Amino acid sequence: MLLRLLYLLGLVLLTLPATAQLAENFADGDFSQNPAWVGDAAAFQVNAQQQLQSNGPAITGSQIQLATPQQAATGTTWEFWANLRLATSSGNLADVWLMSEQADLKATANRGYFVRLGGTPDEVALFRKDAGASPVYVINGQDGTIGSTTNNLVRVRVTRSPANVWTLERDLTGGRTFASEGTATDATYQRSQYLGVLLTYSAANNRNFYFDDFRVTDATPPQLVSATAVSATQVDAQFNEPVAASVAANSFRLGNGVVATAAQPDAADASLVHLTFVSSLPLGQSTLEVRNVADQFGNTAVGPLTATFRFSGALVTPGVNQLLITEIMADETPQVGLPASEYLEIHNPSATNQLDLGGVRLLKPGSSSAAVFPAGAVLLPGEYAVVCANTRTAQFTGYGKVFGLTNFPSLTNTGDQLLLRGRDGRTLFEVRYADTWYRDNRKKEGGWALELIDLGNPCGGAENWQASLDASGGTPGRANSVQAANPDRTPPQLLAAVALTATRLRLTFAEKLDSTLASNPALYRLQPSGAVQSAAAVPFDFRTVELTLSAPLTPNQPYTVQVQRATDCVGNAAGPVTSATIALPVPAAVGDVVINELLFNPRSGGYDFVELLNRSANYLSLQGWRIARELPDGSLDAHNISSEPLVLAPGQLVVLSERPEIVQAQYPNSHEATAFLPPVSLPSLPDDAGVVAVLDAQNRTIDRLAYTEAMHLPLLDTRDGVSLERIRASGPSTAANFHSAASSTGYATPGRRNSQYQAEPGGDKQFTLEPEVFTPDDDGQQDFTTLSYRLDAPGYVASVTVYDALGRLTRRLVRNETLATTGFFRWDGLTDANRKAAMGYYVLHIELFQPNSGTRREYKKTVVLGARL
Template sequence: MLTRVLCALGLTLLAALPAAAQLTDNFSDGDFTANPAWTGDATSFQVTAQQLQSNGPAVTGTQLQLVTPVQAVTGTVWEFWANLRLATSGGNLADVWLISEQADLKASGNRGYFVRLGGTPDEVALFRKDATGSGTYVINGADLTLSSSTNNLVRVRVTRSTAGAWNLERDLTGGTTYVSEGTATDNTYQRSQYVGVLLTYSSANNRSFYFDDFRVSDTNAPLLSSATPQSGTQLDVLFNEPVAANTPASAFRLASGATATSAVRDANDPGLVHLTFAGTFPLGQSTLEARNVVDLFGNVASGPLTATFSYSGTPIQPGPNQLLITEILADETPQVGLPASEFIEIYNPSATNPLDLAGVRLTKAGASSAAVFAAGATLLPGEYAVVCASTRTAQFAAFGKVFGLTNFPSLTNAGDQLLLRGRDGRLIFEVNYADTWYRDNSKKDGGWTLEMVDTGNPCGGMDNWLASTDASGGTPGRQNSVRASNPDRTAPALLRAVAATPTLVRLQFAEKLDSAQAANPALYSLGSGGPAVQRASPVPFDFRSVELTLAAPLTVNQPYTVTVQRATDCVGNAAGPATSGTLALPSVAARGDVVINEILFNPRTEAVDFVELLNRSDKYIDLQGWTITRVRPDSTLDSRVIITDAYVLAPGQLAVLTSRPDVVQAQYPSSNDPAAFLPALTLPTFPDDAGSVVISNAQGLRIDRFDYSEDMHLALLDTRDGVSLERLRPDGPSRGANFHSAAGSVGYATPGRRNSQFLAESANSQQFAVEPEVFTPDDDGQQDYTTLRYNLDAAGYAASVTVYDAQGRLTRRLVRNETLPTTGFFQWDGLTDSSRKAPIGYYVMLIELYKPGGGSKKEYKKTVVVGARL
């Protein structure tokens, strides 16, 4: 039996992208959705008699498409059989794409090559599709080749040599006695992701297209196209086709004998390899030799393949992290000593290589325009320069080299993401600064710059930036005042894994990753029971996230363990041998699944509020789009979105919401868990005396509400500032009786950790039970209160609970005629009715229980002891 195969041959199987492969497909198994998988308008195709047949809507002007991943581009033969059982015309034709950059063949910006069957000339022709326009002839086949109105049978073979020479052949009997339609040379596009078919038809021809015997083969070894120095030690090597991702550095050496120390395939162009050498290239011409380089199909270029390049020490175009932003003034007022104008400082960290800045673009993430460095702009090794608006250049002339740029971006005081891009669009440097990086509230208010601490740690983020300590407010054009050794020796940690959709998993790491390394899907696994990872896509521009595309959908609410075999940060620290995390496809939250577990509404001076959520259900729940709301006394609402990205809470997991995670963590250094903090958000203003907090999901369903009051705090506290209210029982109601002041022994709050006043579920089945029978109300977090639990045989009972001392004197009216559910509890904090601490000794709880419907009363007595720690 003939089979369908989509595989990368030889040693490159694990190294290749999952889309890379040779193709053989004759549809003999009656299926086009697997081995290989053709995707697109799949519901509009079917397999009939072991042939792929169109079966789309009978609507004139319809276009249908199917594609399957193939990356073969040069030294390649494409073959297929087709039968168009219709009269071809401008509205009835088939385009068979041999090379396509996109999965959407209809996209106006797609680029590649296709064979057209039919069209107005009724021809078999080869076209090139550019980003604009509908197509340009490469080989114009003879007109009226497909002239039948019912049976246009043809087998097509297209060959492209490694030199870019195309040959288009066809056999109108469907056999292999080919006749050439012509030859041509075209090397415009050297990269591909897909092959596919794109059909256009009128209503009567929706089932008239048949295809079979697709075959794509590449038996040619890769060729070395060029070698281009990016610095004195870095060389970009370009091949004529994609090569294996694990091509070793030892495959590359200079004719002088120097061997590359690292080789990294580009994340976006699999035919481009970035080489690094230990020593600086000699001046003048050098020759690179490559041996035993393997393409995605197992073809080995034993070599040596050679390419010459020249290094003159003249300015070179900067590559990643070869041009840095090292200082930022976003808030220029009040003026301290620097010009009252926004600026950034750039720096060339190389000791030997001057940089050619011509065409380098400075922009903000998401901006439609950029500030572009003019021709002739250079930055010498170790040199700093000020970059500002073109109208402000004169203000900075005294600080040394200044680049005044048109369209200099406006810098937001609170924070922005700034990007430097090369003239080819490649990302050179990214910094996503925030005013929290100052760590100094007075300097944050304006006039002071943010400075990079260690230029050898360009990806350090917040940990590598501080407020300037220079008396003038900054150090534009010279070494930073905060400069110090601050190397990154920590491997990137996996913070969380989230199922964004059934087939898309997002991994969040603690620091920036090497995007080229992170793009290898073989590094990721969801375990033996999980679907395979098809594609790994580092998320620009800070590359702290990686999106994994899965081969099959996840099952709702089923936990999976995602394992990362190796994660490498942008300075080369690698995590190994594996790091892992748990994820699950979330289910829909119901009311009460997530509850308010802790709230700080009266923070200390210079501190901030926080609200802690608890997932008390057995579900995995996504908080994306949820809101936190303050209900004002006039019933108006002040709502804020908790998080805009997917963020899944596991059963029992906590999430802390606050505007300043760093401040909350500093206020409670031994009683917080940083991993539980969501990204900073602007909380509603919660009054110190009383208020209402509401949590709602993305559809507006109220999930939980808590009406708090400062009177819920323990009356014995010297101050309530900085003391949170904690939920006692996770499964209890969101009412004041189920909350208590956090214990002083833990610092009066536990953001992200189990509550200090946590009350475990009791196994006691008595109608009334006191736990503990001896308690010490001293706010140390250990038996600070006692709980009277009840377990009734029916709903509707009413009860009063009164506490008496050993002499029978009234101590506390705890409950007065309160209607009870079948189970619950009352809490006594050891205070009298006058809010004083009850003396040490024995006490009796008198419980008066009234039957539903006004029936008889029963009385119960429980003994409890108020003690003290010696």
């Protein structure tokens, strides 16, 4: 009887707050109360040995769980006993969750830490689980420790120090003679809601999991992490764990003896305490002293705990570029070292002004909602802070000041536009990033932040950002690892001008402008005639200016728009005049715009491209046009070329590609960057054969090219990365008018004149052979000879045969082909067997037949096939 009383007394002592926050040995034979475990209750039982035993459905692949409320997180020890009477594997294992955000341990979005027993390595290991991600090791235990096929007995102890150092220990006899599995530091999650077990098993093992002696102890008092002045009479005290719901105001005082008049834990984050003082804070540096503050488990920090902070006086509302985004973590996986979570870093570049962020909005253009900084949010002079989703705040508390915001925007990995806007709606800061800004193909795959290089050049784009150099992947809450002088001394360049309507023009510059100066209509002039009535810099990035004219433009007439003095946002001014040509476009006719070059079989890691040519004499609008692939069933897979105004001048080329920067990198010496449009989604182009079409805004087919890989020069070692080029601009979109790009230009010329370009022949002869000496070596110079014809009427039928100097048949070039009045045939120097013909003289025998009249004519042309020595 005495032993029984002592045992019960022990149970009572285990439940005292300062000793243990959870003690469960199932001695009451029930897991539904004291404490209450919830989940798959029907799949568990308390057996006669007063142990929690699995009793789930005998179905392979089952997962069952139980969880109980448990909030201890730091300065905590977890202990439990388990016996897995089975052979562990990837389909037979137990996850004991020490810290879980949700009661549903199976939830994909759940986060926290758990100990895995078994698995493929048959180990005892500590894992961290991030939302939507697979678990990752915190401590990788020794393989084979859970190696029995019938009896895997183990007691596990896990400790987490206030400094976030984890220790994993186990005793394979079930006793308390623990052996270490290792230590590691991980501060990702600072909050917990539940503890529980999640079991995965095959049908034969549904009753073979046993647990007992769960014990969670937090005997460590809270620690003061930081103090921040948020107004003249308010200070925020940040602790490393939630504090008791009731804290005494007199536990907090300043170094000068002034005691707080109110202390209130934050409703969403109980580790943050808002303090109020009756008098204004002293200017400069102060010390906050804390005494006798307890955590939620009764552990009291007697103190004094201290933290210093600065108060710089009255708060200032930030102006343009007075609040900066200095770091962007858009792609958090694979994890390198930082928490696996998207975040931004903001910075106050002022040395004196304390910024009032209350009401400042973070958003993406076009978004229906914004993330709003709360009242009282302050950024001190020179201070950095992390901005993240309000559900991710705990992951970044170890990095300094954190603002966890509701509606934090999702950051697109490949690129996005972000705005900070003031309470009055003004744009304070704008950045439009892209994954090319990393300047490192490995780092852009994830886990690394983009960092601003020169804080004094806030308007800089790609040239002022790069991937972090810090080994952890970024520097949230502190100065950037890439920080260096990188000033902008270049005046803004006018890139393009386009007519939106007959009276509205849009000018696009290479960088952000001073929006006030750019909105002065006196800076703009139109030649040969026309007056600018008004000008407006377009938000949000202020790289464009829209002009309203006092009189409409004449269609298809080129004008010159002049800018007297453009000034960028850091004060660099252009010279006295910069200019661009502009025209009001006219409707296109079929065949006005043609496919001029096509890459459908790119190199490894490369991308397709389509080059278009305006071969008309008119200015044409491509807005609303589409590039399409004709599918075998006749339907079209069509993709937009440009939803924005885009005018193509006579003779102008444009290149369409999903990744323009990669195409340019693979053809560094033979591309024209200014001809590339922003990334365009292309239809999938098969490597063997396909049909590409260009559709206008009315869905008319303007051009159509049926291509095959057989159109390439057969002598090529490989066709990968070799484009097909149009030979004559005015010629038809047929195989005869395309040839493989020359090797001397790198096998493609995106945005430049084709290496195989051939001008229309002059004169009025019926047949013209040019050149008369050719060298088919794919170097872009006389790679083939062209037989051009100009006939007196349509309807002739032609056959063209090539013979060598001894009269032997070499190539049947054309057989009974009906001709238009003008056109051409080409011979690439190959025989009918697709072998290169020998050097020497050859005769092209031409036979013409007019079916209507029965007229027959014969012609001969001589050509020399040579070689470069």
